Amino acid sequence: MKKVFIMALFALSTLTINAQVETPQASPAAKVDQVVGLTNVKIDYSRPGAKGRTVYGDLVPYGKNWRTGANANTVISFDEDIKVNGKDLKKGKYALYTTPKADSWDVIFYTATDNWGLPEKWDESKVALRTTVKPETLNKSVESFTISINSLTNDSATLDLAWERTTVSVPFTVPTNEIAMNSIEKALAGPTSRDYFSAAQYYYQSNNDLNKALTWINSAVEMTPTGADTPFWYLRLKSLIQAKLGDKKGAIATAKSSLNAAVKAGNADYEKMNKDSIAEWSK
Incomplete structure (x- = not known):
C-alpha cells in the first residue's frame, strides 16, 4: 500500500512539474505584413490596452522616449531602400521608438532590435532616422494600441500609430518605378x-x-x-x-x-x- 501511495505521489508531482498554465497576454502580439508597390513591409509589435487610463501625458509621459507598444521592441522591416518623410532609410530591420509630445512626435528608427523595450543605454549612433510629425485627435477612442499601413499607392503609404484619441501618421515612399524599370x-x-x-x-x-x-x-x-x-x-x-x-x-x-x-x-x-x-x- 505504501509503495502504491509513493508511486501515485510521484505521478502527481510529475504532472505538476510538466503542467503549463496558459493565460492571455496583457498586451497581445500582433503582426502587419503589407506590400507597398513592390516593397514588403513587416511589423511585429505588442498591443497594450488603455483600460480606462489616460494614455498620453500620463501612462506614456510627454517628452520621453517610448517603446511604442509593449514588451519587446516593436520591429519594422523594409526589403527595399525607402524615404520616410523625405529622408533616406536603408532597407533592413529597425526598432521603432517614438517621443510623444502634446504638439509633435519624434519617430525614431533604431538599428538595434534586440532590446526589451527601450535600450538600457541609448546610443545615438544607432539612430538610422529620426523624423517629426504632428499628432491628430480622433473622434473615437481606440482601446488597443494599433499600428497600420494606410493610404496605399503604387509609390507611397503612411505608417499610422493610433491609441486612445491620438493618431500620428508617418508618410513614406518606396522605389516602385525604379524596381519596375529594372525588371522590365x-x-x-x-x-x-x-x-x-x-x-x-x-x-x-x-x-x-x-x-x-x-x-x-x-x-x-x-x-x-x-x-x-x-x-x-x-x-x-x-x-x-x-x-x-x-x-x-x-x-x-x-x-x-x-x-x-x-x-x-x-x-x-x-x-x-x-x-x-x-x-x-x-x-
Whole structure:
C-alpha cells in the first residue's frame, strides 16, 4: 500500500512539474505584413490596452522616449531602400521608438532590435532616422494600441500609430518605378548566361530533352564576354551533356577546355572530375 501511495505521489508531482498554465497576454502580439508597390513591409509589435487610463501625458509621459507598444521592441522591416518623410532609410530591420509630445512626435528608427523595450543605454549612433510629425485627435477612442499601413499607392503609404484619441501618421515612399524599370529592362534584354546554364543543368539532371540542354549550355558559353575565360563549370556541364548524347569525342574536347580553365583557376575538384571523365570517355 505504501509503495502504491509513493508511486501515485510521484505521478502527481510529475504532472505538476510538466503542467503549463496558459493565460492571455496583457498586451497581445500582433503582426502587419503589407506590400507597398513592390516593397514588403513587416511589423511585429505588442498591443497594450488603455483600460480606462489616460494614455498620453500620463501612462506614456510627454517628452520621453517610448517603446511604442509593449514588451519587446516593436520591429519594422523594409526589403527595399525607402524615404520616410523625405529622408533616406536603408532597407533592413529597425526598432521603432517614438517621443510623444502634446504638439509633435519624434519617430525614431533604431538599428538595434534586440532590446526589451527601450535600450538600457541609448546610443545615438544607432539612430538610422529620426523624423517629426504632428499628432491628430480622433473622434473615437481606440482601446488597443494599433499600428497600420494606410493610404496605399503604387509609390507611397503612411505608417499610422493610433491609441486612445491620438493618431500620428508617418508618410513614406518606396522605389516602385525604379524596381519596375529594372525588371522590365532585364526581361526585355532576354535570358542571362546564368539563366541558360541553370536551365541546361536542370534538363541534364532530370533526364529531360538533352538536345535542348545542349542548345542552352552553348548559349551560355557563347555569352561569355570577349576576352574573358568561359567558366569551367559551364564547360564541365557541356561535356557531360555531350557524353550523355553519345558524342564522346566532343565531350573529351570540351572536358579538356574545362580542365585547363579549372587548373588556371586553381580549382582542384573540377580538375580531378575532368581528368576522371576524360579517362573514362577515352576507353
